[in-house]
Amino acid sequence: MTSTEPALQSALDRERAHHDRCRDALAAMVEGAGDQVVAGEDVSASGADAEVLGYRLRSRAKALRELPEGPLFFGALRGEQGALHIGRLRISEHPAEPPLVVDWRAPVSRAFYQASARDPQGVAVRRRFGWAPGSRGDSADLTGLEDEHLEAGESRSSEIVAREIERPRVGPMRDIAATIQPEQDDLVRGDLALSVCVQGAPGTGKTAVGLHRAAYLLYTHPQRIRRGGLLILGPNRTFLSYIAEVLPALGETGVRQSTLAEEIAHWPVRAVDDDSAAVVKHDARMARVLRRALYARVRTEGAGPLAVPDGSYRWRVPEAELERIVSDVRQEEPPYGVGRERVRARIVRSLLEQVERRTGPPPSAWVRRVERARPVSAYLDAVWPRVRPEEVVASLLGDAAALAAAADGVLDPGEQRALLWARPPRSWKSALWSAADLVLLDEVAGLIEHPEGYGHVVVDEAQDLSPMECRAIARRARFGSLTVLGDLAQGTTPWAARAWPETLAHLGKPDAAVVALTTGFRVPRAVVGLANRLLRRLGVDVPEARSMRGDGEVRERETAPGAVPAAVVDAVRDALGREGSVGVVAADADVARLRAALDAAGIAAAGPEEPAARVSLVPASLVKGLEYDHVVAVEPAAVAEAEERGLHRLYVVLTRAVTRLDVVRARPLPF
Missing domain, CATH: 3.40.50.300 (P-loop containing nucleotide triphosphate hydrolases)
Structure with a gap:
């Protein structure tokens, strides 16, 4: 919102001057952070404390240096707290002085998002600033402002917020700190x-x-x-x-x-599962099968008693006591690796009690020696062996008998057959792992030792x-x-x-x-209306979406079966006559011929990995989470037929447009 009214122009001049002051203060903060790093190198403290301090100072300086250029504030409050400017980070001329800009995450900033005429929360006036699109933080780019007098009961929709939400989408996702809604x-x-x-x-x-x-x-x-x-x-x-x-x-x-x-991904993916195997491997029941397979390696049968030489004497642990130790540890269900060491510790404690009764407490060196004594380690290897995740999974998928034992009562025979490798490798070292196998390997690794969280x-x-x-x-x-x-x-x-x-x-x-x-807030009402028609066929209990945007456009381009690529080219040319990004989304199998058609028409189309491209050609399988101002959805029926949950995939495709949706088809819509 711009105006030549003297009062508004005067307010803009003051805010631009404040922004210049903030920019100078931020530059001083960046320089000061660098100076602190230099000073911190010679700090008088312990080595560990100096290292921690140095890391924090370097991290702070690096974060300030890497801040993207842009406006330093997007809103302001005037009320019980005085006058506050709200931005993406705190800016001050001195740490002890009131900030020139308050971080949007600070508790005092919450009123900017939550205050209303009905509940002003101590805010007299909420101000929003309008900046030129793509501004790098030049004060001259401050083009307008809006004041909302909450204490006077004024409540109205913000044109600045609406423009920011509806602004054409080119490049990566932007933050929404300026437009966050109360919910x-x-x-x-x-x-x-x-x-x-x-x-x-x-x-x-x-x-x-x-x-x-x-x-x-x-x-x-x-x-x-x-x-x-x-x-x-x-x-x-x-x-x-x-x-x-x-x-x-x-x-x-x-x-x-x-x-x-x-x-x-601790192992490379070199194999591909068929659908039946992948579905079973991702099933929650596999956790039970893997646990059984791992703990099947823990067994005390035939291990016998334990004798540990100590000079001319032998200390003994009876077989029954050893079985009780192993059984007790198993019932405690520690990680497999922890359980092995817990068995070792209890065997040593049993030996230690014998020594204390006979000769008194031994020196700590004796305890350390017994912990690593060959008979103790040999017994552990026999009853609670060390194991790698690859060994467990490879033996399970490569051995029908082992799988049958671990999956008994959990997986039916058909599911077990789906899991078995047609050609088992000679050892786990030569196994070719699939993407689903990595999930199984991670499960076993987590059973052996809990990962850092x-x-x-x-x-x-x-x-x-x-x-x-x-x-x-x-x-x-x-x-x-x-x-x-x-x-x-x-x-x-x-x-x-x-x-x-x-x-x-x-x-x-x-x-x-x-x-x-x-x-x-992004997808227009016309697009949401079309997608909601499909939503009713998806079999999920979710509420229908509604849009705050009354703009937007949905067009259907029906054409002959062989003319779909040409119709797509026409739709893209039409979209290029408007502002914003263009996404052409099609079933994966159709991408190659569409690229050929676009190339022949002289239209350069990037892949989905280049978010700043003006035109992108995206397989339907990769479009989830992405947005384009104009979406050309190609042959929805083909998208729906391409996979088991194709209608869900089509729902994703249809909801990627934030301004306009062109549906190019030669076949009826599948809903």
């Missing part, structure tokens, strides 16, 4: 100790909410989160590249953003996780909390969730609250 803010500022599941309809900002919650937790609990770490899990690398700039824009760097496959994990597109994948995540959040993001209607894997309680139980957070976001 989103409640989720962002949730308690660290509580896990939450966000069932988010398309365009409701669930991914942005998860990323801003991560930034909020890092700000509010820096030591607790950084001690355990924070992990962002996305479905694939394309998606992660799309969201990669959000956290740095909010002042948070160094957060691990990964896929579950990368987290568990994270302080908080954000899981996006969680509806597509299998029960076994959920268990892999649960092991990494054993003592931390989760933010689970997803949409049951967008579940496309054979094992996709039908309801959240079961998935949350597999994730180890059965008591997590499920919160539904149904108001779409």
